[in-house]
Amino acid sequence: MNLHEYQAKRLFAEHGVPIPKGQVSNTPKGVREIARELGGRVVVKAQVHTGGRGKAGGVKLANDPDAAEKLAENILGMNIKGLTVRKVLIDQQATGGIAQEIYLAVLIDRAARKPMIMASPAGGVDIEQVAEETPEKIFTVHVDPALGVRSYQTTYLAHAMGFPKELWRDFHTIVVGLYECFKENDASLTEVNPLVVTGEGKLMALDGKMSIDDNALFRHARLAEMRDVDEEPASEREARLAGINFIKLDGNIGCMVNGAGLAMTTMDVVKLFGGEPANFLDIGGGARADQVATAIKLILSDPNVKAVLINIFGGITRGDEVARGILAALEQVQTDVPMVVRLAGTNAQEGLEILQGADMITAVTLSDAAQKAVAAAKGAK
Amino acid sequence: MSILVNKDTKLVVQGITGREGQFHTEQMIAYGTPVVAGVTPGKGGIEVEIAGQNVPVFNTVREAVAETEANTSIIFVPARFAVDAIYEAADAGLKLIVCLTEYIPVLDMIEVRAYLDNKGARLIGPNCPGLLTPGEAKVGIIPGSIAMPGPVGVVSKSGTLTYEVIDALTRLGIGQSSCVGVGGDPINGTDFIDVLTMFEADPQTEHIVMIGEIGGNAEEKAAAFIKEHVTKPVTSFIAGRTAPPGRRMGHAGAIVEGKSGTAEGKIAALRAAGIPVAENPDDIAKIVAERMGLV
Numbered sequence: 168m169n170l171h172e173y174q175a176k177r178l179f180a181e182h183g184v185p186i187p188k189g190q191v192s193n194t195p196k197g198v199r200e201i202a203r204e205l206g207g208r209v210v211v212k213a214q215v216h217t218g219g220r221g222k223a224g225g226v227k228l229a230n231d232p233d234a235a236e237k238l239a240e241n242i243l244g245m246n247i248k249g250l251t252v253r254k255v256l257i258d259q260q261a262t263g264g265i266a267q268e269i270y271l272a273v274l275i276d277r278a279a280r281k282p283m284i285m286a287s288p289a290g291g292v293d294i295e296q297v298a299e300e301t302p303e304k305i306f307t308v309h310v311d312p313a314l315g316v317r318s319y320q321t322t323y324l325a326h327a328m329g330f331p332k333e334l335w336r337d338f339h340t341i342v343v344g345l346y347e348c349f350k351e352n353d354a355s356l357t358e359v360n361p362l363v364v365t366g367e368g369k370l371m372a373l374d375g376k377m378s379i380d381d382n383a384l385f386r387h388a389r390l391a392e393m394r395d396v397d398e399e400p401a402s403e404r405e406a407r408l409a410g411i412n413f414i415k416l417d418g419n420i421g422c423m424v425n426g427a428g429l430a431m432t433t434m435d436v437v438k439l440f441g442g443e444p445a446n447f448l449d450i451g452g453g454a455r456a457d458q459v460a461t462a463i464k465l466i467l468s469d470p471n472v473k474a475v476l477i478n479i480f481g482g483i484t485r486g487d488e489v490a491r492g493i494l495a496a497l498e499q500v501q502t503d504v505p506m507v508v509r510l511a512g513t514n515a516q517e518g519l520e521i522l523q524g525a526d527m528i529t530a531v532t533l534s535d536a537a538q539k540a541v542a543a544a545k546g547a548k
Numbered sequence: 549m550s551i552l553v554n555k556d557t558k559l560v561v562q563g564i565t566g567r568e569g570q571f572h573t574e575q576m577i578a579y580g581t582p583v584v585a586g587v588t589p590g591k592g593g594i595e596v597e598i599a600g601q602n603v604p605v606f607n608t609v610r611e612a613v614a615e616t617e618a619n620t621s622i623i624f625v626p627a628r629f630a631v632d633a634i635y636e637a638a639d640a641g642l643k644l645i646v647c648l649t650e651y652i653p654v655l656d657m658i659e660v661r662a663y664l665d666n667k668g669a670r671l672i673g674p675n676c677p678g679l680l681t682p683g684e685a686k687v688g689i690i691p692g693s694i695a696m697p698g699p700v701g702v703v704s705k706s707g708t709l710t711y712e713v714i715d716a717l718t719r720l721g722i723g724q725s726s727c728v729g730v731g732g733d734p735i736n737g738t739d740f741i742d743v744l745t746m747f748e749a750d751p752q753t754e755h756i757v758m759i760g761e762i763g764g765n766a767e768e769k770a771a772a773f774i775k776e777h778v779t780k781p782v783t784s785f786i787a788g789r790t791a792p793p794g795r796r797m798g799h800a801g802a803i804v805e806g807k808s809g810t811a812e813g814k815i816a817a818l819r820a821a822g823i824p825v826a827e828n829p830d831d832i833a834k835i836v837a838e839r840m841g842l843v
């Protein structure tokens with residue numbers, strides 16, 4: 168789960184990372200009021216779950232409340248990478264301007280099986296680009312969870328950032344804070360880009376990004392409440408609540424599969440035979456008929472869908488249970504979208520028998536099913 | 549021969565009285581797996597009758613091991629309690645622990661893995677279908693009916709996709725030495741290289757099928773390892789070529805992180821190491837058959 172910048176920065180601040188004074192608003196009038204309280208010189212920042220907000224015109228400086236209000240009128244409602252801006256963060260401008268911008272993040276290095284701190288003196292810009300073009304400007308240290316961040320590690324990074332000795336202590340506190348924030352909240356990423364040296368010579372986190380490990384949300388009630396449902400497509404939300412893994416895509420062949428690996432593979436094979444998947448959908452292991460019904464309804468609620476491909480290889484999931492779910496869904500939604508069903512494994516035969524009365528195209532192998540679904544989608548156009 | 553589990557396995561099932569635990573214990577016993585004990589805290593002292601066999605239940609793994617000489621554990625415990633269950637099994641001295649549980653937090657797994665490495669214990673999983681040595685032992689949920697004993701070692705990050713491949717091999721009359729689901733989580737207990745090493749050393753295994761998916765770099769590392777250390781032929785498949793970048797496709801591990809971890813990168817690394825990569829999973833079994841000179 169992703170957090171907004173303002174949420175991330177507040178969590179960083181709880182761990183001693185200095186951030187600008189700021190507040191969130193969803194109206195231009197509110198922005199004006201906040202800007203006035205903050206002394207007029209502010210930055211107005213779109214709060215959406217994507218990077219590149221600045222480049223898209225969603226981050227702008229204002230030198231008085233009037234200007235802040237004008238900017239907010241423009242930024243609120245703006246579309247950034249398909250997401251509508253519904254709130255803005257109004258932050259005080261860094262005092263004395265910005266002398267230096269660096270990149271700082273904590274993430275998990277899968278290969279090393281440890282959290283890793285990554286820093287770069289080339290801050291404020293797209294870090295992927297830095298990694299690709301000037302990898303020598305990226306500095307990393309791994310953190311042993313049993314030891315935590317050690318001061319020799321932050322000294323190494325501070326030196327690599329080109330910071331004067333006077334800043335090393337504060338930098339250490341910030342790195343430790345960002346790591347503690349990462350660990351305590353079960354984050355998969357805490358990122359500050361940029362961490363700046365202000366004109367007054369102080370370190371400050373101007374931007375913040377944070378992703379939480381969904382698997383750990385059960386032990387973070389406070390974070391779970393921070394979820395912004397506006398940032399999640401309605402269909403994905405419905406799927407999440409039903410315990411289904413669903414991601415909407417742009418194609419026209421709806422897919423329902425059990426197991427993430429097989430679901431991805433089904434999409435791959437659809438594409439191999441010239442089709443475009445409309446979604447990724449994994450009903451999980453041991454899905455019940457009602458979950459299957461929800462899945463089918465979700466797929467059919469996408470008007471782009473011209474054919475549905477159901478691919479189930481039963482292990483813990485049973486073919487008869489899936490078949491009952493399909494029938495239940497078809498009782499609730501009228502559709503003339505053609506459906507291709509391929510059942511294999513546990514109780515596949517029973518499932519196919521249940522589906523005999525329904526108007527379904529059956530297939531034996533995945534290739535067979537994908538080809539039939541691609542043909543059906545073309546025929547329906 | 550085979551790897552990891554066989555007739556000498558003595559299995560303790562953690563979470564044996566739960567819905568999942570009970571159902572799959574029945575399947576494992578029916579397959580002929582030696583299940584010697586169950587553990588459910590608070591239910592110690594009873595015996596449960598599963599698939600016509602009485603299995604003693606203990607409060608702790610420690611007692612189960614002391615009483616029954618169990619040497620392998622399988623964990624059917626919900627995510628909130630699974631981490632503790634893994635530590636408990638390792639602390640009781642077990643050297644092979646199979647955890648099927650999905651949704652374990654990554655930071656927990658980092659600590660678990662460090663602890664197990666220190667103890668010299670091997671974890672398979674989490675978030676995996678477990679192990680199957682056809683004709684000998686099923687420690688997990690891979691359907692026994694689709695497998696048969698033979699020369700192909702199968703290792704995979706995925707669950708149902710693996711069944712697909714095992715089934716296709718069996719249909720072509722090609723049996724399997726052992727099937728290993730290592731799981732799709734970002735941090736797991738056993739990776740491709742560990743299993744490749746075991747298959748390389750196993751006299752029964754003549755050919756290896758490795759099924760990877762997007763995310764992480766386990767496939768790239770495996771490719772380099774195979775080139776240097778594996779003499780047996782390996783055939784591969786990578787799921788997720790069409791997955792959009794930056795989205796999480798169910799397996800927590802299957803996130804395409806920027807440019808690293810993509811299907812293209814993995815396929816290129818494997819091919820560069822001389823490993824054929826099937827375009828379509830339906831072709832894997834055919835490629836294996838051809839390479840084994842069976843067609």
Ligand SMILES: Nc1ncnc2c1ncn2[C@@H]1O[C@H](COP(=O)(O)OP(=O)(O)OP(=O)(O)O)[C@@H](O)[C@H]1O
Nearest residue numbers: 210217218219220221259260261291360361373374
């Ligand atoms: N409080 C502030 N005071 C002065 N300048 C600021 C402040 N906040 C942001 N800026 C300037 O604006 C730039 C862009 O801001 P920020 O990093 O928050 O957005 P972004 O990185 O463009 O957005 P995204 O994270 O979506 O890519 C910063 O690099 C910094 O130069």
Ligand SMILES: [Mg+2]
Nearest residue numbers: 291360361374
């Ligand atoms: Mg930024």
